[in-house]
Amino acid sequence: MKERFYKIGEVSELLNIEQHTLRYLENSLKIKIRRDERGDRLYTDSDIDTLRLVLKLKEKGLNTTAIRLALENVEEEPPPPVPETVPKGPLVNFEFVEAVSLVRQVSEQNEEIIRQNKLLEERLRLLEEKLDRYSRERDATLNELIQLLKTEGAESKSKSWLSRLRGK
Amino acid sequence: MKERFYKIGEVSELLNIEQHTLRYLENSLKIKIRRDERGDRLYTDSDIDTLRLVLKLKEKGLNTTAIRLALENVEEEPPPPVPETVPKGPLVNFEFVEAVSLVRQVSEQNEEIIRQNKLLEERLRLLEEKLDRYSRERDATLNELIQLLKTEGAESKSKSWLSRLRGK
DNA sequence: GTCTACCTGATAATAACTTATGAAGTGGGG
Protein backbone atom coordinates (compact mmCIF):
# COMPACT_ATOMS: atom_id res chain seq x y z
CA MET A 1 0.00 0.00 0.00
CA LYS A 2 3.06 2.24 0.13
CA GLU A 3 2.37 4.79 -2.50
CA ARG A 4 5.22 5.17 -4.81
CA PHE A 5 5.97 8.51 -6.43
CA TYR A 6 7.83 9.28 -9.59
CA LYS A 7 9.43 12.55 -10.53
CA ILE A 8 8.97 13.98 -13.92
CA GLY A 9 12.37 12.79 -15.04
CA GLU A 10 11.53 9.19 -14.28
CA VAL A 11 8.19 9.37 -15.94
CA SER A 12 9.78 10.99 -18.92
CA GLU A 13 12.14 8.08 -19.32
CA LEU A 14 9.55 5.52 -18.46
CA LEU A 15 7.08 6.67 -21.04
CA ASN A 16 9.62 8.06 -23.43
CA ILE A 17 8.16 11.52 -23.50
CA GLU A 18 9.98 14.78 -23.13
CA GLN A 19 9.40 16.51 -19.86
CA HIS A 20 7.98 19.56 -21.51
CA THR A 21 5.50 17.34 -23.25
CA LEU A 22 4.44 15.93 -19.94
CA ARG A 23 3.89 19.41 -18.63
CA TYR A 24 2.01 20.29 -21.77
CA LEU A 25 -0.29 17.32 -21.40
CA GLU A 26 -0.88 18.18 -17.80
CA ASN A 27 -2.08 21.62 -18.78
CA SER A 28 -4.01 20.87 -21.88
CA LEU A 29 -5.74 17.87 -20.37
CA LYS A 30 -6.18 19.53 -17.02
CA ILE A 31 -4.75 16.55 -15.26
CA LYS A 32 -3.96 17.13 -11.62
CA ILE A 33 -0.59 15.96 -10.44
CA ARG A 34 0.54 16.12 -6.84
CA ARG A 35 3.44 18.29 -5.84
CA ASP A 36 5.93 18.08 -3.03
CA GLU A 37 6.90 20.96 -0.73
CA ARG A 38 9.12 22.30 -3.40
CA GLY A 39 6.55 22.21 -6.11
CA ASP A 40 8.07 19.26 -7.91
CA ARG A 41 5.57 16.97 -9.57
CA LEU A 42 4.89 13.64 -7.93
CA TYR A 43 3.43 11.10 -10.30
CA THR A 44 1.62 8.09 -8.89
CA ASP A 45 1.23 4.76 -10.64
CA SER A 46 -2.31 5.69 -11.38
CA ASP A 47 -1.12 8.89 -13.03
CA ILE A 48 1.18 6.89 -15.16
CA ASP A 49 -1.63 4.59 -16.19
CA THR A 50 -3.65 7.59 -17.11
CA LEU A 51 -0.79 8.88 -19.18
CA ARG A 52 -0.46 5.57 -20.92
CA LEU A 53 -4.11 5.73 -21.79
CA VAL A 54 -3.71 9.26 -23.03
CA LEU A 55 -0.86 8.18 -25.23
CA LYS A 56 -2.95 5.40 -26.65
CA LEU A 57 -5.82 7.70 -27.42
CA LYS A 58 -3.49 10.17 -29.00
CA GLU A 59 -2.17 7.48 -31.24
CA LYS A 60 -5.69 6.76 -32.29
CA GLY A 61 -5.87 10.35 -33.35
CA LEU A 62 -8.12 11.78 -30.70
CA ASN A 63 -7.45 15.40 -29.90
CA THR A 64 -7.09 16.98 -26.52
CA THR A 65 -10.75 17.72 -26.08
CA ALA A 66 -11.80 14.21 -26.89
CA ILE A 67 -9.21 12.74 -24.59
CA ARG A 68 -10.20 15.05 -21.81
CA LEU A 69 -13.80 13.98 -22.27
CA ALA A 70 -12.81 10.37 -22.26
CA LEU A 71 -10.84 10.80 -19.07
CA GLU A 72 -13.69 12.57 -17.37
CA ASN A 73 -15.84 9.55 -17.95
CA VAL A 74 -13.20 7.18 -16.77
CA GLU A 75 -11.42 8.54 -13.79
CA GLU A 76 -14.24 8.15 -11.37
CA GLU A 77 -15.97 5.12 -12.77
CA PRO A 78 -13.69 2.16 -12.43
CA PRO A 79 -15.12 0.96 -9.11
CA PRO A 80 -18.88 0.74 -9.72
CA PRO A 81 -19.53 -2.22 -12.03
CA VAL A 82 -22.66 -1.22 -13.88
CA PRO A 83 -24.38 1.82 -12.50
CA GLU A 84 -28.04 0.93 -12.36
CA THR A 85 -29.15 4.50 -12.40
CA VAL A 86 -27.68 7.38 -14.23
CA PRO A 87 -24.02 7.70 -13.35
CA LYS A 88 -22.93 10.43 -11.04
CA GLY A 89 -19.98 12.64 -11.82
CA PRO A 90 -22.12 15.72 -11.46
CA LEU A 91 -19.15 18.02 -11.30
CA VAL A 92 -18.04 17.90 -14.83
CA ASN A 93 -20.42 15.72 -16.66
CA PHE A 94 -23.65 17.48 -16.73
CA GLU A 95 -24.28 16.91 -20.38
CA PHE A 96 -23.35 13.34 -20.25
CA VAL A 97 -25.88 12.64 -17.56
CA GLU A 98 -28.45 14.55 -19.49
CA ALA A 99 -27.81 12.57 -22.60
CA VAL A 100 -28.08 9.30 -20.78
CA SER A 101 -31.34 10.15 -19.15
CA LEU A 102 -32.69 11.42 -22.42
CA VAL A 103 -31.80 8.16 -24.03
CA ARG A 104 -33.54 6.29 -21.28
CA GLN A 105 -36.62 8.36 -21.65
CA VAL A 106 -36.82 8.06 -25.38
CA SER A 107 -36.04 4.38 -25.21
CA GLU A 108 -38.91 3.86 -22.87
CA GLN A 109 -41.25 5.74 -25.11
CA ASN A 110 -40.03 3.74 -28.00
CA GLU A 111 -40.72 0.52 -26.21
CA GLU A 112 -44.20 1.66 -25.44
CA ILE A 113 -44.85 2.55 -29.03
CA ILE A 114 -43.44 -0.71 -30.14
CA ARG A 115 -45.84 -2.50 -27.84
CA GLN A 116 -48.72 -0.57 -29.25
CA ASN A 117 -47.53 -1.24 -32.73
CA LYS A 118 -47.51 -4.93 -32.01
CA LEU A 119 -51.08 -4.76 -30.81
CA LEU A 120 -52.09 -2.79 -33.83
CA GLU A 121 -50.30 -5.23 -36.02
CA GLU A 122 -52.19 -8.12 -34.46
CA ARG A 123 -55.53 -6.42 -34.82
CA LEU A 124 -54.72 -5.61 -38.37
CA ARG A 125 -53.77 -9.17 -39.07
CA LEU A 126 -57.02 -10.43 -37.67
CA LEU A 127 -58.95 -7.94 -39.69
CA GLU A 128 -57.20 -8.92 -42.85
CA GLU A 129 -57.90 -12.54 -42.19
CA LYS A 130 -61.48 -11.82 -41.51
CA LEU A 131 -61.82 -9.84 -44.66
CA ASP A 132 -60.23 -12.64 -46.56
CA ARG A 133 -62.59 -15.14 -45.10
CA TYR A 134 -65.50 -12.90 -45.89
CA SER A 135 -64.58 -12.43 -49.44
CA ARG A 136 -63.97 -16.12 -49.86
CA GLU A 137 -67.31 -16.86 -48.33
CA ARG A 138 -68.91 -14.38 -50.58
CA ASP A 139 -67.37 -15.98 -53.61
CA ALA A 140 -68.47 -19.34 -52.40
CA THR A 141 -71.99 -18.16 -51.82
CA LEU A 142 -72.23 -16.51 -55.15
CA ASN A 143 -70.78 -19.50 -56.86
CA GLU A 144 -73.22 -21.67 -55.14
CA LEU A 145 -76.02 -19.43 -56.20
CA ILE A 146 -74.82 -19.40 -59.71
CA GLN A 147 -74.56 -23.12 -59.69
CA LEU A 148 -78.07 -23.35 -58.46
CA LEU A 149 -79.27 -21.00 -61.10
CA LYS A 150 -77.50 -22.86 -63.79
CA THR A 151 -78.69 -26.27 -62.86
CA GLU A 152 -81.99 -25.76 -61.24
CA GLY A 153 -82.82 -22.69 -63.25
CA ALA A 154 -82.48 -24.69 -66.36
CA GLU A 155 -85.03 -27.07 -65.04
CA SER A 156 -87.44 -24.27 -64.27
CA LYS A 157 -87.56 -25.27 -60.68
CA SER A 158 -87.33 -21.69 -59.67
CA LYS A 159 -89.66 -21.99 -56.73
CA SER A 160 -87.47 -24.35 -54.86
CA TRP A 161 -84.29 -22.27 -54.77
CA LEU A 162 -86.18 -19.08 -54.41
CA SER A 163 -87.77 -20.26 -51.27
CA ARG A 164 -84.53 -21.68 -50.13
CA LEU A 165 -82.99 -18.31 -50.56
CA ARG A 166 -85.80 -16.64 -48.77
CA GLY A 167 -85.61 -19.14 -46.01
CA LYS A 168 -82.15 -18.04 -45.24
CA MET B 1 -42.79 6.97 -45.86
CA LYS B 2 -41.96 9.15 -48.81
CA GLU B 3 -38.26 9.64 -48.41
CA ARG B 4 -37.31 13.20 -48.89
CA PHE B 5 -33.97 14.07 -50.43
CA TYR B 6 -32.00 17.25 -50.18
CA LYS B 7 -29.32 18.41 -52.56
CA ILE B 8 -26.12 19.80 -51.25
CA GLY B 9 -27.28 23.32 -51.92
CA GLU B 10 -30.30 22.92 -49.70
CA VAL B 11 -28.36 21.27 -46.93
CA SER B 12 -25.78 24.00 -47.17
CA GLU B 13 -28.43 26.63 -46.56
CA LEU B 14 -30.26 24.57 -44.01
CA LEU B 15 -27.24 23.99 -41.82
CA ASN B 16 -25.43 27.12 -42.76
CA ILE B 17 -22.33 25.37 -43.99
CA GLU B 18 -20.50 25.92 -47.21
CA GLN B 19 -20.90 23.17 -49.74
CA HIS B 20 -17.20 22.46 -49.81
CA THR B 21 -17.29 22.01 -46.09
CA LEU B 22 -20.05 19.47 -46.45
CA ARG B 23 -17.95 17.58 -48.95
CA TYR B 24 -14.98 17.84 -46.64
CA LEU B 25 -16.95 16.40 -43.74
CA GLU B 26 -18.19 13.61 -45.94
CA ASN B 27 -14.65 12.64 -46.76
CA SER B 28 -12.98 13.16 -43.47
CA LEU B 29 -15.72 11.45 -41.53
CA LYS B 30 -16.26 8.80 -44.14
CA ILE B 31 -19.95 9.42 -44.15
CA LYS B 32 -21.78 7.73 -46.98
CA ILE B 33 -24.22 9.90 -48.87
CA ARG B 34 -26.48 8.58 -51.61
CA ARG B 35 -26.08 9.82 -55.13
CA ASP B 36 -28.49 10.14 -58.01
CA GLU B 37 -27.77 8.98 -61.56
CA ARG B 38 -25.71 12.04 -62.15
CA GLY B 39 -23.61 11.68 -59.06
CA ASP B 40 -25.26 14.50 -57.20
CA ARG B 41 -25.44 13.97 -53.48
CA LEU B 42 -28.84 13.11 -52.03
CA TYR B 43 -29.08 13.85 -48.34
CA THR B 44 -31.80 12.19 -46.29
CA ASP B 45 -33.27 13.58 -43.12
CA SER B 46 -31.21 11.09 -41.23
CA ASP B 47 -28.06 12.37 -42.91
CA ILE B 48 -28.97 15.85 -41.86
CA ASP B 49 -29.47 14.69 -38.31
CA THR B 50 -26.08 13.11 -38.42
CA LEU B 51 -24.60 16.33 -39.68
CA ARG B 52 -26.26 18.28 -36.93
CA LEU B 53 -24.74 15.92 -34.42
CA VAL B 54 -21.37 16.27 -36.08
CA LEU B 55 -21.63 20.02 -35.88
CA LYS B 56 -22.47 19.86 -32.23
CA LEU B 57 -19.53 17.62 -31.51
CA LYS B 58 -17.30 19.89 -33.51
CA GLU B 59 -18.41 22.82 -31.46
CA LYS B 60 -17.47 20.91 -28.38
CA GLY B 61 -14.03 20.66 -29.88
CA LEU B 62 -13.90 17.03 -30.89
CA ASN B 63 -11.73 16.42 -33.87
CA THR B 64 -12.54 14.36 -36.90
CA THR B 65 -11.25 11.14 -35.47
CA ALA B 66 -13.26 11.44 -32.32
CA ILE B 67 -16.41 12.27 -34.20
CA ARG B 68 -15.86 9.42 -36.58
CA LEU B 69 -15.48 7.15 -33.58
CA ALA B 70 -18.68 8.43 -32.12
CA LEU B 71 -20.53 7.88 -35.35
CA GLU B 72 -19.06 4.45 -35.90
CA ASN B 73 -20.55 3.12 -32.71
CA VAL B 74 -23.86 3.98 -34.22
CA GLU B 75 -24.09 3.34 -37.90
CA GLU B 76 -23.52 -0.35 -37.43
CA GLU B 77 -26.54 -1.42 -35.45
CA PRO B 78 -29.81 0.13 -36.49
CA PRO B 79 -31.96 -3.02 -36.12
CA PRO B 80 -31.32 -4.14 -32.53
CA PRO B 81 -34.43 -3.41 -30.47
CA VAL B 82 -33.97 -1.35 -27.38
CA PRO B 83 -30.78 -1.91 -25.48
CA GLU B 84 -32.08 -2.86 -22.08
CA THR B 85 -29.24 -1.40 -20.16
CA VAL B 86 -26.61 1.02 -21.18
CA PRO B 87 -23.85 -1.08 -22.70
CA LYS B 88 -20.52 -1.25 -20.99
CA GLY B 89 -17.47 0.50 -22.31
CA PRO B 90 -15.59 -1.32 -25.05
CA LEU B 91 -11.97 -0.33 -25.26
CA VAL B 92 -11.60 2.35 -22.70
CA ASN B 93 -14.86 3.10 -20.99
CA PHE B 94 -15.41 5.78 -23.52
CA GLU B 95 -18.83 6.41 -22.16
CA PHE B 96 -19.40 9.79 -23.57
CA VAL B 97 -18.91 8.66 -27.09
CA GLU B 98 -21.15 5.77 -26.34
CA ALA B 99 -23.82 7.99 -25.00
CA VAL B 100 -23.73 10.02 -28.11
CA SER B 101 -23.90 6.93 -30.20
CA LEU B 102 -26.75 5.67 -28.11
CA VAL B 103 -28.66 8.81 -28.77
CA ARG B 104 -28.18 8.30 -32.44
CA GLN B 105 -29.19 4.71 -32.15
CA VAL B 106 -32.32 5.46 -30.27
CA SER B 107 -33.37 8.26 -32.50
CA GLU B 108 -32.82 6.08 -35.50
CA GLN B 109 -34.94 3.49 -33.88
CA ASN B 110 -37.48 6.17 -33.34
CA GLU B 111 -37.55 6.98 -36.99
CA GLU B 112 -37.87 3.33 -37.77
CA ILE B 113 -40.85 3.01 -35.50
CA ILE B 114 -42.47 6.00 -37.00
CA ARG B 115 -41.94 4.51 -40.40
CA GLN B 116 -43.54 1.28 -39.30
CA ASN B 117 -46.36 3.18 -37.80
CA LYS B 118 -47.00 4.92 -41.05
CA LEU B 119 -46.95 1.61 -42.83
CA LEU B 120 -49.44 0.21 -40.39
CA GLU B 121 -51.66 3.18 -40.85
CA GLU B 122 -51.49 2.80 -44.57
CA ARG B 123 -52.36 -0.85 -44.33
CA LEU B 124 -55.24 0.00 -42.11
CA ARG B 125 -56.52 2.61 -44.50
CA LEU B 126 -56.32 0.22 -47.42
CA LEU B 127 -58.11 -2.42 -45.45
CA GLU B 128 -60.88 -0.07 -44.57
CA GLU B 129 -61.27 0.95 -48.14
CA LYS B 130 -61.23 -2.57 -49.30
CA LEU B 131 -63.74 -3.59 -46.73
CA ASP B 132 -65.98 -0.77 -47.73
CA ARG B 133 -65.77 -1.60 -51.36
CA TYR B 134 -66.35 -5.24 -50.73
CA SER B 135 -69.35 -4.81 -48.57
CA ARG B 136 -70.87 -2.30 -50.92
CA GLU B 137 -70.25 -4.54 -53.87
CA ARG B 138 -71.61 -7.47 -52.06
CA ASP B 139 -74.71 -5.66 -51.03
CA ALA B 140 -75.22 -4.41 -54.50
CA THR B 141 -74.81 -7.80 -56.01
CA LEU B 142 -77.02 -9.50 -53.55
CA ASN B 143 -79.63 -6.86 -53.85
CA GLU B 144 -79.56 -7.19 -57.54
CA LEU B 145 -79.91 -10.89 -57.26
CA ILE B 146 -82.70 -10.64 -54.81
CA GLN B 147 -84.46 -8.17 -56.94
CA LEU B 148 -84.18 -10.45 -59.85
CA LEU B 149 -85.42 -13.35 -57.87
CA LYS B 150 -88.28 -11.46 -56.41
CA THR B 151 -89.55 -9.93 -59.55
CA GLU B 152 -88.66 -12.28 -62.32
CA GLY B 153 -88.69 -15.36 -60.20
CA ALA B 154 -92.21 -14.68 -59.21
CA GLU B 155 -93.18 -14.58 -62.85
CA SER B 156 -91.40 -17.81 -63.58
CA LYS B 157 -89.47 -16.13 -66.34
CA SER B 158 -86.33 -17.74 -65.16
CA LYS B 159 -84.89 -18.09 -68.61
CA SER B 160 -84.51 -14.42 -69.17
CA TRP B 161 -82.45 -13.54 -66.08
CA LEU B 162 -80.58 -16.76 -66.15
CA SER B 163 -79.31 -16.01 -69.59
CA ARG B 164 -78.65 -12.52 -68.54
CA LEU B 165 -76.54 -13.82 -65.74
CA ARG B 166 -74.74 -16.12 -68.07
CA GLY B 167 -74.14 -13.29 -70.43
CA LYS B 168 -72.15 -11.58 -67.81
C1' DG C 1 30.64 27.18 -5.78
C1' DT C 2 28.97 24.10 -9.16
C1' DC C 3 25.89 20.30 -10.66
C1' DT C 4 21.62 18.41 -11.19
C1' DA C 5 16.82 18.20 -11.43
C1' DC C 6 13.14 20.58 -11.13
C1' DC C 7 9.79 24.99 -11.84
C1' DT C 8 7.35 28.86 -14.65
C1' DG C 9 6.42 31.67 -18.52
C1' DA C 10 7.26 33.16 -23.12
C1' DT C 11 8.28 32.36 -27.71
C1' DA C 12 9.54 29.85 -31.94
C1' DA C 13 9.01 26.21 -35.17
C1' DT C 14 6.25 22.48 -36.91
C1' DA C 15 2.60 19.75 -37.86
C1' DA C 16 -2.17 18.88 -38.44
C1' DC C 17 -6.57 20.30 -39.39
C1' DT C 18 -10.16 23.32 -41.69
C1' DT C 19 -11.86 26.33 -44.83
C1' DA C 20 -11.62 28.73 -49.17
C1' DT C 21 -10.62 29.01 -54.22
C1' DG C 22 -9.78 27.73 -58.85
C1' DA C 23 -9.96 24.85 -62.98
C1' DA C 24 -12.34 21.75 -65.82
C1' DG C 25 -16.36 19.12 -66.69
C1' DT C 26 -21.56 17.31 -66.77
C1' DG C 27 -26.55 17.68 -67.54
C1' DG C 28 -31.05 20.01 -67.30
C1' DG C 29 -33.88 24.07 -68.68
C1' DG C 30 -35.22 28.30 -70.61
Add this chain to the structure above:
DNA sequence: CCCCACTTCATAAGTTATTATCAGGTAGAC
Protein backbone atom coordinates in the same frame (compact mmCIF):
# COMPACT_ATOMS: atom_id res chain seq x y z
C1' DC D 1 -26.26 28.64 -76.27
C1' DC D 2 -25.88 30.11 -71.67
C1' DC D 3 -26.94 29.71 -66.77
C1' DC D 4 -27.39 27.05 -62.71
C1' DA D 5 -26.19 23.65 -59.59
C1' DC D 6 -23.73 20.16 -59.26
C1' DT D 7 -18.91 17.02 -59.54
C1' DT D 8 -13.73 16.07 -58.83
C1' DC D 9 -9.14 17.13 -58.01
C1' DA D 10 -5.63 20.22 -56.51
C1' DT D 11 -3.90 23.82 -54.03
C1' DA D 12 -3.76 27.95 -51.20
C1' DA D 13 -4.68 30.24 -46.96
C1' DG D 14 -6.02 30.46 -42.31
C1' DT D 15 -6.26 28.31 -37.59
C1' DT D 16 -5.05 25.35 -33.87
C1' DA D 17 -2.48 22.07 -31.71
C1' DT D 18 1.86 20.17 -30.50
C1' DT D 19 6.59 20.09 -29.76
C1' DA D 20 10.90 22.43 -28.90
C1' DT D 21 13.85 26.03 -26.90
C1' DC D 22 15.30 29.72 -24.08
C1' DA D 23 15.50 32.57 -19.90
C1' DG D 24 15.42 33.16 -15.15
C1' DG D 25 14.76 30.69 -10.63
C1' DT D 26 14.90 27.43 -6.43
C1' DA D 27 16.79 23.81 -3.55
C1' DG D 28 19.65 19.81 -2.32
C1' DA D 29 24.14 17.27 -2.95
C1' DC D 30 29.00 17.03 -3.31
